[in-house]
Amino acid sequence: MKIAVLSGKGGTGKTLVSVNLAAVAEKGGYFDCDVEEPNGHLFLKPSDIEEEEVTSLKPVVDMDKCDGCRVCVDACVYKALAYIPGELMIFDEICHACGLCTHLCPRQALTETKRVIGTIRRGRRGSLSVHTGTMHIGESTGVPIIKELLKKLDDDLSIIDSPPGSGCLVLETIAHADYCILVAEPTIFGAQNLALVHELTQVMNKPAGVLLNKVEDGINPSELYAKEKTLKILGSLPYDSYVALENSNAELLVERSEKYRTFFLELLKEVVDEATLAAQR
Amino acid sequence: MKQLLLLSGKGGTGKTTVATGLIQLSQAKAYADCDVDAPNLHLVLGTFDNHTTKPYYDLPKAVIDPNRCTECGLCYQVCRFDAIAENPYRVIPHLCEGCTFCTHVCPAGAIALEETVAGTIELHTRGDETFSTATLKMGSGTTGLLVTEVKKQIKDKAEFAILDGSPGIGCPVIASLTGVDLVLMVAEPSLSGISDLKRVIQNARQLQVPICVIVNKSDVNEELTERIRHYCAKEALPFLGTIPYDREAVAAINSGQSLIERGGPASEAIQEIYHKVMKELEAL
Amino acid sequence: MIIAIPAEEKSLDSVISVNFGRSPYYCIYDTEKEQSTFVENKAVERSGGAGVEAAQNLVDRKIDALVTFRLGDHAAKVLTTAKIKVLKAVNLSIADNIAKVLDHSLEELNEVHPGGINKG
Numbered sequence: 001m002k003i004a005v006l007s008g009k010g011g012t013g014k015t016l017v018s019v020n021l022a023a024v025a026e027k028g029g030y031f032d033c034d035v036e037e038p039n040g041h042l043f044l045k046p047s048d049i050e051e052e053e054v055t056s057l058k059p060v061v062d063m064d065k066c067d068g069c070r071v072c073v074d075a076c077v078y079k080a081l082a083y084i085p086g087e088l089m090i091f092d093e094i095c096h097a098c099g100l101c102t103h104l105c106p107r108q109a110l111t112e113t114k115r116v117i118g119t120i121r122r123g124r125r126g127s128l129s130v131h132t133g134t135m136h137i138g139e140s141t142g143v144p145i146i147k148e149l150l151k152k153l154d155d156d157l158s159i160i161d162s163p164p165g166s167g168c169l170v171l172e173t174i175a176h177a178d179y180c181i182l183v184a185e186p187t188i189f190g191a192q193n194l195a196l197v198h199e200l201t202q203v204m205n206k207p208a209g210v211l212l213n214k215v216e217d218g219i220n221p222s223e224l225y226a227k228e229k230t231l232k233i234l235g236s237l238p239y240d241s242y243v244a245l246e247n248s249n250a251e252l253l254v255e256r257s258e259k260y261r262t263f264f265l266e267l268l269k270e271v272v273d274e275a276t277l278a279a280q281r
Numbered sequence: 282m283k284q285l286l287l288l289s290g291k292g293g294t295g296k297t298t299v300a301t302g303l304i305q306l307s308q309a310k311a312y313a314d315c316d317v318d319a320p321n322l323h324l325v326l327g328t329f330d331n332h333t334t335k336p337y338y339d340l341p342k343a344v345i346d347p348n349r350c351t352e353c354g355l356c357y358q359v360c361r362f363d364a365i366a367e368n369p370y371r372v373i374p375h376l377c378e379g380c381t382f383c384t385h386v387c388p389a390g391a392i393a394l395e396e397t398v399a400g401t402i403e404l405h406t407r408g409d410e411t412f413s414t415a416t417l418k419m420g421s422g423t424t425g426l427l428v429t430e431v432k433k434q435i436k437d438k439a440e441f442a443i444l445d446g447s448p449g450i451g452c453p454v455i456a457s458l459t460g461v462d463l464v465l466m467v468a469e470p471s472l473s474g475i476s477d478l479k480r481v482i483q484n485a486r487q488l489q490v491p492i493c494v495i496v497n498k499s500d501v502n503e504e505l506t507e508r509i510r511h512y513c514a515k516e517a518l519p520f521l522g523t524i525p526y527d528r529e530a531v532a533a534i535n536s537g538q539s540l541i542e543r544g545g546p547a548s549e550a551i552q553e554i555y556h557k558v559m560k561e562l563e564a565l
Numbered sequence: 566m567i568i569a570i571p572a573e574e575k576s577l578d579s580v581i582s583v584n585f586g587r588s589p590y591y592c593i594y595d596t597e598k599e600q601s602t603f604v605e606n607k608a609v610e611r612s613g614g615a616g617v618e619a620a621q622n623l624v625d626r627k628i629d630a631l632v633t634f635r636l637g638d639h640a641a642k643v644l645t646t647a648k649i650k651v652l653k654a655v656n657l658s659i660a661d662n663i664a665k666v667l668d669h670s671l672e673e674l675n676e677v678h679p680g681g682i683n684k685g
Binding site: 097099137 | 292293318361362375378379380381386417421449473500501502526534535537
Binding site for chain 1: 608611613614615617618620621624639642643646647
């Protein structure tokens with residue numbers, strides 16, 4: 001089962017849920033796809049880390065062959081090229097590595113070489129494999145890093161910690177998921193963003209359930225939304241300053257508290273059951 | 282027009298809640314939600330009388346005309362983004378990055394580029410108040426241009442404007458920083474929050490915008506709050522105060538009530554911070 | 566010499582645009598002919614690469630100097646490679662800044678900010 005954990009909004013508890021589920025499962029893999037600001041490794045503290053670079057292609061010019069025709073400069077929709085007489089400037093961070101300029105150059109003055117756009121670190125925490133992707137600052141997209149990261153998905157059990165929002169990074173992250181956990185806060189902001197991310201799972205045809213987090217007394221707009229849309233509510237975590245404290249110190253709840261260990265074991269079972277049911281439909 | 286921008290680095294630190302309080306206290310007549318990925322400010326500002334929208338365009342995307350397609354498959358071969366599907370050959374819009382490579386190789390002229398609406402820019406007014414925001418279509422990438430457009434709409438509409446910034450460290454944050462007078466960083470006392478805070482401060486410094494810092498939900502982890510205070514002292518960044526975690530704040534937001542009216546520890550803390558922020562702005 | 570200045574409006578009384586790459590217009594001033602023209606910035610609608618395109622357009626116009634408040638690092642590289650002087654603007658009108666250029670009383674702009682887009 002490949003389970004993705006999403007929230008439309010930052011700070012709702014995506015990472016909290018992902019790392020604790022992965023830790024309590026003690027098998028399979030945890031994949032941190034929040035490549036702009038990965039935090040899961042702070043909690044899981046993996047060891048035996050192997051690093052790989054993620055590369056993209058960049059055009060390189062041989063100025064002996066370049067005659068300043070500017071076909072490349074004009075054709076590039078991203079404006080990653082500029083021509084000053086005697087020099088063709090190439091801006092790697094703006095370049096999308098589409099290959100068009102290299103293809104069009106009438107003098108074959110352009111060739112493509114690899115360049116590093118991010119890093120993947122794969123390690124272990126007991127029987128759990130931990131995979132972290134980091135995008136280098138200034139790069140135009142984190143999608144290639146997520147793609148590379150998810151090549152090692154474990155079909156038995158994978159917990160995929162997705163980036164916040166509902167943009168192209170999130171789409172890439174949930175593309176291979178069997179089931180999505182939507183984490184939601186009990187505020188109107190939380191409900192609004194829950195709706196956004198729920199819509200995303202519908203567009204991508206992914207079964208989903210809701211985990212209510214930081215629940216207080218009183219009306220919970222996210223719970224109301226879930227009920228209105230007949231979304232399965234997988235569980236509910238009341239606001240607990242103890243949780244907030246442990247989380248702020250990047251400590252795993254399931255290691256420090258029997259109560260929460262039980263909660264996440266039950267949640268894991270619930271999620272796997274729901275995912276199995278959904279797969280059968 | 283003086284502009285105050287709220288940033289946080291990480292999401293969920295309470296930027297929008299603080300921004301709402303400051304808007305109410307300052308009675309600012311111009312405000313903007315630059316968090317175009319997940320706009321929230323409109324939920325707490327009540328209703329407006331006048332609304333105008335305009336589309337925001339991304340790069341034009343490729344579209345294959347099945348009637349002209351000869352099924353040679355060249356487009357499929359050259360596309361680096363897996364945006365062309367086979368049987369029949371067609372473009373998957375959310376994967377297309379608009380590079381136009383396919384249009385250059387198609388021997389049948391079957392591929393055209395079509396304008397794509399990636400989002401909507403919105404302007405809302407009531408009386409002398411102006412509120413600018415935008416929404417992104419699902420799956421689109423956030424860019425600095427959209428944030429720049431949102432900011433442009435409130436330019437010179439009032440003497441003082443408050444901008445609710447976007448989380449993260451990317452281009453939308455940089456775009457929100459250009460031309461503002463003061464940044465208020467809303468930090469949270471967590472290890473991940475601190476590392477993200479430092480990255481955003483770096484960006485703001487490069488753009489030479491003055492920064493001041495507050496810690497929200499400070500009592501969640503007093504030790505880390507101290508660490509942030511200490512960091513600010515070391516870096517000569519004005520530390521304007523802390524806001525405790527307050528259930529009243531959540532209840533107020535949810536019932537659409539003004540945080541300031543409802544009162545409570547968070548409300549009081551924000552009021553103190555408001556006075557300090559205005560002093561910083563005047564001193565500039 | 567030919568000076569370029571990012572302009573909010575098509576007037577010598579206009580303020581200088583805070584944005585270089587997305588400035589609506591550029592004032593192109595020829596100091597010998599004492600003539601100014603205002604050109605539209607084609608890069609203004611771009612979601613990425615605005616700095617590069619705007620800089621390329623100014624290079625193609627053979628300017629000698631740019632007066633601006635801020636400059637992104639990509640545009641800066643283009644202008645430096647083309648040996649165009651970059652001067653730091655002061656908070657006055659375009660006309661006043663031109664006078665200061667002729668007076669040699671503007672400093673060189675040394676700080677550039679990070680540029681580029683970050684999609685997704």
